[in-house]
Each structure stands twice: as structure tokens, then as C-alpha cells.
Amino acid sequence: xxxxxxxxxxxxxxxxxxxxxxxxxxxxxxxxxxxxxxxxxxxxxxxxxxxxxxxxxxxxxxxxxxxxxxxxxxxxxxxxxxxxxxxxxxxxxxxxxxxxxxxxxxxxxxxxxxxxxx
Amino acid sequence: xxxxxxxxxxxxxxxxxxxxxxxxxxxxxxxxxxxxxxxxxxxxxxxxxxxxxxxxxxxxxxxxxxxxxxxxxxxxxxxxxxxxxxxxxxxxxxxxxxxxxxxxxxxxxxxxx
Numbered sequence: 001x002x003x004x005x006x007x008x009x010x011x012x013x014x015x016x017x018x019x020x021x022x023x024x025x026x027x028x029x030x031x032x033x034x035x036x037x038x039x040x041x042x043x044x045x046x047x048x049x050x051x052x053x054x055x056x057x058x059x060x061x062x063x064x065x066x067x068x069x070x071x072x073x074x075x076x077x078x079x080x081x082x083x084x085x086x087x088x089x090x091x092x093x094x095x096x097x098x099x100x101x102x103x104x105x106x107x108x109x110x111x112x113x114x115x116x117x118x
Numbered sequence: 119x120x121x122x123x124x125x126x127x128x129x130x131x132x133x134x135x136x137x138x139x140x141x142x143x144x145x146x147x148x149x150x151x152x153x154x155x156x157x158x159x160x161x162x163x164x165x166x167x168x169x170x171x172x173x174x175x176x177x178x179x180x181x182x183x184x185x186x187x188x189x190x191x192x193x194x195x196x197x198x199x200x201x202x203x204x205x206x207x208x209x210x211x212x213x214x215x216x217x218x219x220x221x222x223x224x225x226x227x228x229x230x231x
Contacts, residue, residue, distance in 0.1 A: 004161075031217060041219025042122070042207050043162070056218065091161060095217075106152070107219060109162035 004110035005093050012084055012116045020078045021113045025094030026090065032075050033107060034067055035091040043091050049075060050097065082117045089114050120145045120212045124222035131198055132230050139225045140142040141208030146186050153182050153193050153208040156224070162207065166193070170213075198229045 005024045013019050025032050030051050035043035046065070047057045051072040061067075064082075069075040079086055093107040121144045142153070150169045150216050154162040166175045166182040168191070174183040183196040195202060205226045209219040 006161075032218075033217065035219075038210050040223065042209070042223050043219075044221070045218035050217075058218070085220065093162075106164055106167050109154075111161040114159070 006110040018080045023075045028112030029094035029097045033093040037089040087117045120220040122222040128226040130228040141191040143189045147213040149211040156205045
């Protein structure tokens, strides 16, 4: 197991185009998270899945954003009609739920996908 | 709404010095607090996780403390090395807010040889 992987690592697109990112979590991890990080800031939460169910979405996730985790394994994040303000690092993390809801679990992060919208 | 602040924003020290990074959070109702390291253009590496019931965690030259009642955490790095140069991020997992981590903006550390 080599950890959380993300593809592509870099994406340059023109404003108005659609882009899709993929995240492969650590095997057996049942939780998967998406965060966005802009330059000089900490990551901001976008959404998370427990198995295939999307349980929470941030207000940052506008209607142009959609995330899926169809079989409870890998996840995709799609941005439609990209805008320059979407330029950021998109980070994926995974964790394993143990014990009761609310028990602390370590989130393991992938290398991120850096999106540049021209 | 949980807010996390890290001070200082940047720090430069000579090799061998011991140093302390600070993190404060506004809502003390947390499950845990994590310290991460981020190298330029890279993802995050978890360094230490402190559960809300714990006071500190240690890993090698790193020691993290948590004072939940005052909303503070510190990351102590002993005998700093140039390889420690990176951005250090603090993040809290708040009770009742599902699973989202709230991050500070980080402290950019430079250790000079």
C-alpha cells in the first residue's frame, strides 16, 4: 500500500472548461475527504464520503462542483465551467472509521492536484 | 464556527536550535488536534495527533501539547535541522461537525545550516 494517490498532479485549463480529478484512497479506508488549498492558506474542507455515501458538503462546494465515490473506493471531483477563482491545490485524504462515531481518526493526505485556470 | 490561528506565520532559525510553534482555536469542543508538515507543492504529512483527552504526544524530536480548555496547542521541535524546513499546519476536528478538519494558515519554518 503506497498511500493516497491523486491524478493528475497538475492540470492547466482554460476558463469555461470542465475538469475531473481522481483520488485513490488507502485500501480498506472507508472515509474519503476533499479539501481545497489556495496559496498561503491552510486547506479548506469541501466534502466527505463514508463508503459510497456523501455525508457532508461545504458551502464552498458550489453547483459547479460534484463529487462521487460510486463503489466506495476511488472518488472523482468534477468542476464544470471552471473559473479563475477555482485555481488551487485540490487535496484528497482518507481515514478508517474505528469504534464509535466521533472517535479520532487520522486523515492521510495525497499529494494533491494543482489546478490552474487561465 | 471553529477558527484556527497559527503564530508566527514564518520563522527562521539556525540549525540546532529548539523551537516552538503555536496554534490556537476558538471552540474547545474538539475530538482531536493534528499537526501536519507540508513541503512546497506537496501534500500533507501527519506528524502527531492528540486526542481531546490527552495532554501531549511525542514522536522523535517532536512534542505536541494540547490545552483544550484554553484552546491552545504547541509543537516543540528539538535540535532543528535544515531538513525540518517546511510549512507546519495545525488542524482540529470539532465535535459535532462531522468529519471536517479546520486548518490554520500554517507556520513556514526555515532552518539555516
